[in-house]
Amino acid sequence: MFAIQRHNSSDDLSAHLQNNGSTMLHKAKVGRTYGNLKTDPDVPCLFLGCCMVFFGLSPLFLGCAMAAERCLGVSRPLLHARLVTTARTKMALALIWLLALCVAVLPFFSLGAYAYQYPGSWCFIRVMDGTQSTDLAFVTLFTGLGLSSLAVAFVCNTISGITLMRARLKKKSSSQRSSARSHDTEMVVQLVGIMVASSICWSPLLVFGLISATRSYSGSLSPDRNTYEDLMVTGVRMATCNQILDPWVYILLRRAILKKIYGITKRQASLRGSMLRSFRWDVSSFQNSEKKKVEF
Numbered sequence: 001m002f003a004i005q006r007h008n009s010s011d012d013l014s015a016h017l018q019n020n021g022s023t024m025l026h027k028a029k030v031g032r033t034y035g036n037l038k039t040d041p042d043v044p045c046l047f048l049g050c051c052m053v054f055f056g057l058s059p060l061f062l063g064c065a066m067a068a069e070r071c072l073g074v075s076r077p078l079l080h081a082r083l084v085t086t087a088r089t090k091m092a093l094a095l096i097w098l099l100a101l102c103v104a105v106l107p108f109f110s111l112g113a114y115a116y117q118y119p120g121s122w123c124f125i126r127v128m129d130g131t132q133s134t135d136l137a138f139v140t141l142f143t144g145l146g147l148s149s150l151a152v153a154f155v156c157n158t159i160s161g162i163t164l165m166r167a168r169l170k171k172k173s174s175s176q177r178s179s180a181r182s183h184d185t186e187m188v189v190q191l192v193g194i195m196v197a198s199s200i201c202w203s204p205l206l207v208f209g210l211i212s213a214t215r216s217y218s219g220s221l222s223p224d225r226n227t228y229e230d231l232m233v234t235g236v237r238m239a240t241c242n243q244i245l246d247p248w249v250y251i252l253l254r255r256a257i258l259k260k261i262y263g264i265t266k267r268q269a270s271l272r273g274s275m276l277r278s279f280r281w282d283v284s285s286f287q288n289s290e291k292k293k294v295e296f
Contacts, residue, residue, distance in 0.1 A: 046107070049114025049123035054104040056202065056239065057145060059246065061096045063198055064149040067156035067191050074160045074184050103141065112138025118229040122236055127209050128229065131216035139213040143206040150203070153195045160188045186255045193249040201242035205235030 073080040107113050107125075112135050115126040125142065126135045164185055208231045215221040221228060251257065 045116055045123040046114050049107070049125065050104045052122070052124055053142060054100050055243075056205075057100040057103060057142070057149075058097060059242065060146050060149040060198060060202065061100060062093075063191070063194050064153045064156075065092060065096060067153040067160070067195065070184070070187050070191055071156035071160045074163045074188070103145065106138055106141075110134065117232055117236070119233070124232075124236070125209060125213070127213040127232070128216055128221070128225070131213050133217070136213050136217045139209050143210040146202060146206045150195065150199050153191070153198075157188060157192050157195055160184075161192070164188060186253075190250060190253045193253045194246060197245040197249055198242055201238045201245065205232070205239045208232055208235045 069080075069084060072084070113126045113132075114123050115129065116122075117124050117128065125139045126132075127139055208228065212221065212228045212232060215224075215228070252261075
């Protein structure tokens with residue numbers, strides 16, 4: 001589990017650097033307009049488009065794998081102990097990266113294509129201009145894999161959460177098992193946070209890309225072209241936020257950090273309550289003193 005988390009963080013860092021580099025490479029292309037770039041993807045565009053797909057699928061696949069691993073560990077601990085080993089974990093990581101890489105390089109084998117996207121500062125699957133059947137198949141595959149990973153992670157996290165809730169309600173475990181369950185709960189909370197962040201950040205780009213490609217292929221994109229260009233820009237901006245949010249999810253959703261936040265919040269609440277009670281007491285004292293003066 002921790003090995004997958006470390007590699008997921010590495011993917012987030014690499015993706016963040018790649019996304020920042022796309023704008024810098026574009027600014028270096030002096031004298032080229034978006035109109036020319038639309039039909040003239042060069043080597044940097046192909047590379048950045050490949051990175052966009054690879055680093056988009058890798059965190060989603062890793063989040064799905066972590067959720068499945070934790071679901072197996074919570075619901076079938078003996079089977080988990082027998083199946084999950086260090087060697088198999090490394091093999092699973094290699095297969096995940098290999099699958100994401102195979103999808104990313106499909107345009108180099110004439111299945112789909114990468115192209116500059118509005119406003120010409122980033123590259124992605126060709127979904128706006130000259131979309132062909134291979135492009136539609138490619139973006140459908142990309143979207144299907146991404147949404148399927150999120151769906152599987154949701155199911156696995158739901159099963160893990162229900163299993164942990166049932167175990168807590170029974171209250172028939174020893175202190176050692178209770179400690180282990182608390183550790184599992186912390187992991188599941190982190191995985192739920194990762195799943196929510198990934199769903200919010202990546203779903204717009206996945207959905208908008210598929211809709212844009214479908215309408216472009218059918219020839220019905222022209223009336224709403226500007227709208228879909230803005231939606232794609234919004235989608236990629238939200239996707240880049242995922243690489244920023246994931247490390248903070250790991251940091252803030254740890255049990256020790258949550259306890260500190262809870263303690264600070266509780267102290268602030270008690271301080272405000274005492275100040276409010278003191279203020280009410282002062283007001284009532286002032287009112288009583290005024291009544292005594294009037295009676296006198």
